[in-house]
Amino acid sequence: MEALYTAVATANGREGRAATSDGRLDLSLAMPPALGGSGEGTNPEQLFAAGYAACFAGAIGLVGQREKIDTKDVSVTAEISIGKDETSFALAATIRVELPEELSGGTGQKLVEQAHEVCPYSKATRGNIPVTLVVE
Template sequence: MSGATVPAEVTYTATVRVSGGRGGTARSLTGTLRVDLTRPAQRGPDAPGTDPEELFAAGYAACFDSALAVAARQEGVRTGSTSVTASVSLRPTGDGRYAIAVALAVSAPDCPQGDLERAVAAADRLCPYSNALRGNTAVTIRADGHQ
């Protein structure tokens, strides 16, 4: 297989090289990211490193929170302070393979619940992570504003 190709029109490309798989090291080619990886089965309170699911959760949560800010502006919603918590689960599919499932929890305590739900739905349409996963990965989103 040849090297990955990037479409002609891209906004940004991040490149990370991993050596040693889930028990190895991940390094960005820019040098700004260096992470020791740990297999989820070896995780414990004192285990060094992180696992790929945590990295995916961090990326998705950051991307969704940014998409929420854009969507809120477009929808005319004043969210106030927001946070997004992403939980990424690794699960067996029953045929010897594995898949991920994602649960997003969006919090905006100063935003009316209905307005937040409208902004979250718009953010889900904007977010590149949501678009990449749609139709292939179980994703649930809970929005918590004020009543």
């Protein structure tokens, strides 16, 4: 792969800070209450969810452009769960895609499936964590 862009971020623990090299993102990190933390900061699962949702929305736009389908009213929500597996912790993802009425049915389902094939986050997670696609 030839890199077109590289994002750089540094974190100093789950209970510290995370910041990007350009300073556009600089935030406090905290464990969520469900994992025993204060919840008074964001956490890696929220950051992953935001990134995955944005990337998947971009993939839908790309596929829509290729197929000449208007995707401006499509909304993507990513849910990232953390839990215990046999050895430590693991992630799972649910990608919820809200489609406008005109894309309901087969066209919308095909659009979401094609986006899942080209989305870089979907490619990175494929075979590594369970990803469930939900078309709404």
